[in-house]
Amino acid sequence: MYKKILLIFALFILVNINFASSEFKKNETESANLKSLYASYLMKNNNNTKYNNNDNSNNTNIYNDSVTKNKSKNKNELTVGIIGGGIAGLYAGMLFIKSMIFDDLGIDYTILEANKERVGGRVYTHKFDDHKYSYTDLGAMRIPLTPLMDRIVSNQNYSLFSKLAKGGYQIPTVPFLISVNNEISYYNGIRVLKGSPVLNPSDPFNYSDSNNGGPGKGIPDEYANRTVDSLILPVFYQFINNLTVDFYNGFKQMLKYDSYSARDYLKTFHNYPNSVIEYIENLSTISGRLDQTSITELLMSVFDFSGEKFVCVEGGTGLIVKSMSQIIKKKVEMGSFVTKISKSFDKKNNEIDGLNVEVVRDSNFGGSDTEILKFKHVISTTTLPALQRIDTSDLKLPLKLKVAIRSLKYTGAIKLAINFKYRWWEDSEFMSGKPIRGGSSNTDLLLRQVVYPSYGINNGTKGVSGVLLASYSGGLESIRISSMIGKKDKERKLLNIVLRDLAEIHNVDLKKLKNLYKDHFFQSWDNDEFSSGAFALFSTSQYTELFPSTGQSHVDGRFHLSGELTSVHHAWMIGGLNSAYRSVDLILKNEGFEDLRIKLRNNWGTIEQAEYPSLDWYKYDSDINHYKLY
């Protein structure tokens, strides 16, 4: 269990190095502690008591302009414009609707989605052909079964899947296999298979100083047989403990170190040599990330990724957003690109009475026709790069928020999917008796991580096509690979590299592999025009100094940011859901509809206190000599 918690260090990119069992034994005490700690966390939170009911939204230190002055007389007057039809926008729609099935808030809303072809944003399933399993998830692909994810998948009646099932949309899930036998670690030209003996356990990949010509040439010998787990476990233990015992206070404690990058933190507080930090990045397939990411963000990603079990949606995660868009009845307005948001004034008293949203409908693109829609409140769920393109100058947003929109950091990610004639990796004969069914392989080659489908395992008989995620990478490689995605001739070159590396990692014949190729789909989230980034990955001091402004209401309490970046749970669908809930709640609060806030809680549970970011957080930096901002 602890192995899983710490393997997640790889920021969603798991490492399965299983060679240094002696090192694991050294850490048995920590392991036992962490195990029981996490077990008690699960027990404590399974009934959704502590984790979710820590509702402090009323005590949040908020901006002065966040309480709406010119309130709606009743809820029928209230109209909300939701920018973006990703999972956050659709969820806000679900919270607002009143239908035969849900007795929800009954508030009028409109979802404006720039993409004219599909809803879902970063929840995106690509289908190659009609076969049941010929698909891949290019964005969200797995959900850990932890209390944190209760709002998505659990038997709680407020969970998204329960609500969808109630409305007639079943979301089938199957286990997502994180780690399986025979998956490969291929580093420095050496192939180690999970479950098979390791040739040189004291230095499995020949990285030690001794094997590279002396001190300073490799990594110090004493580190060469250590796993990422054993290097990180003692470092993170106390933080994970604090978050587990009391998330909100654990989170604030963690912010004390927010001004440290992960690299600085490991060097300053744990004396890790640079070569060891690079070794960690290498095995975790996150080249360059430890410089760019704050220790806070890294810890949160570890915390969020923990779990004994994971699931994925059979048929693809896209099924979730498709079902959501159908259940909300009111059609998402597709191909509606929002270009400007401005204030609207009541002519009688000259007070703000709403916001105007300028929309260019897809058919009008290139022309001068625009439509202006007026709403009492607006929720923007777009990524910040997408929001930066919208003209918000008339809103006179606070400086902190403007800086946040411009500079809060996202990481890129690529997914390279190949449709083969059949699932050769599951074929024992093709794989010389070592088939791989689910899980992932890691490498120092460009592909960094190969993810095998956990769905449809053993359905991969010859003659039925099979889709492999030949690379899922989020480190520096994603930028390097992105530059080869888009045009046909570039992708052909990239495809050759991908097939070459796949053959090398799996020790199979390249010619045979090429013969099995049918089709491919390469996705770069850096290049994606609707998101321009994969997910938030804050750098130093961004949580404390810039993040709080994204979770507050602005412009007479009428403008609300939502979406995964504005949640403390970055890079997860749950972040989108929690942030949408918060925006809906703040609208009700600012309008003074306390009865509806109670209804929201009764029907949909509560979100954790940390989802209402407080401007007080910056104070936690003071003892490490950080200047105060407010």
Ligand SMILES: Cc1cc2nc3c(=O)[nH]c(=O)nc-3n(C[C@H](O)[C@H](O)[C@H](O)COP(=O)(O)OP(=O)(O)OC[C@H]3O[C@@H](n4cnc5c(N)ncnc54)[C@H](O)[C@@H]3O)c2cc1C
């Ligand atoms: C590679 C990758 C892997 C991931 N893996 C997982 C995982 O395994 N599990 C998990 O839970 N999560 C995962 N995530 C995270 C998850 O996908 C996101 O957190 C979540 O989907 C974000 O939803 P959102 O609604 O906040 O934003 P988005 O999905 O980005 O939605 C925003 C919407 O706004 C629209 N838009 C943009 N500009 C405009 C405009 N001007 N006018 C109108 N509309 C506009 C966009 O088209 C988009 O539809 C992953 C993400 C990526 C990229």
